Amino acid sequence: MLRPGSRAPEFTLPDQDGREVSLSTLLGAGSLILYFYPADFTPGCTREACAIRDMYADVERSGLAVAGVSPQAPQSHRDFRARYGLPFTLLSDVDKSVARRYGVTGPFGMGLRRATFLIDAEHLVRDAVLADFRIGRHEAFIRAQLDSSPVGR
Numbered sequence: 719m720l721r722p723g724s725r726a727p728e729f730t731l732p733d734q735d736g737r738e739v740s741l742s743t744l745l746g747a748g749s750l751i752l753y754f755y756p757a758d759f760t761p762g763c764t765r766e767a768c769a770i771r772d773m774y775a776d777v778e779r780s781g782l783a784v785a786g787v788s789p790q791a792p793q794s795h796r797d798f799r800a801r802y803g804l805p806f807t808l809l810s811d812v813d814k815s816v817a818r819r820y821g822v823t824g825p826f827g828m829g830l831r832r833a834t835f836l837i838d839a840e841h842l843v844r845d846a847v848l849a850d851f852r853i854g855r856h857e858a859f860i861r862a863q864l865d866s867s868p869v870g871r
Contacts, residue, residue, distance in 0.1 A: 719821040719833060719848050726752075726837045727819040731787070731809040734795035739809060744785050745839050751777065751784045751860055753834040754822045758790045758798035758808075762853055766832070769857045771804050773864070780864050787811050788830060822848070834859050 720726065730740040744750050753770070755763045770777070770784060777784055784806040788795075795808035809816075814830065817823045822833040834856045836845040845863070849855035 720843050720846060722843050722845050724843045726841045726843050729816045731811055731816060732792050734792050734799050734808045736792045739807060744783055745837065747783060748781045748839055750837045751782055751834060751863065752837055753856065754787045754817055754830055755832055756830045757788055758794045764802065766853045766856055767804055768802055770860065771802065773860065774805050776864050782863065785809055787816060789814055836863050
């Protein structure tokens with residue numbers, strides 16, 4: 719997994735509407751919370767996405783952007799967003815190439831690990847958390863970013 723101080727690899731992935739979105743575009747307005755999750759509609763991933771949704775107004779006020787990445791196709795992400803009212807971008811990493819570059823694939827390349835990164839406008843990883851089953855650690859990580867001073871803006 720990428721460590722704080724590492725350069726976040728550039729990528730371009732389709733979003734929930736099939737539009738190509740790059741890391742540089744996501745960082746256009748400042749820092750980014752980029753989170754990787756195993757799958758749409760699973761209990762843990764739904765809980766995590768809804769927790770981020772519920773604090774999204776605070777995230778936006780802080781000047782941070784949010785994007786989630788998982789291996790499902792854009793249509794699955796579109797349905798997931800609609801069903802749970804998710805206001806942030808979901809990106810499709812079907813072949814897990816971006817997950818590999820960020821070091822968050824599961825054992826033997828199977829699945830995806832639950833990881834959250836804070837990336838600044840210069841593409842530097844400022845902080846990160848890896849907690850596969852402890853979804854609350856990801857929510858706490860994001861809340862801590864909201865409570866800290868602005869990063870890279």
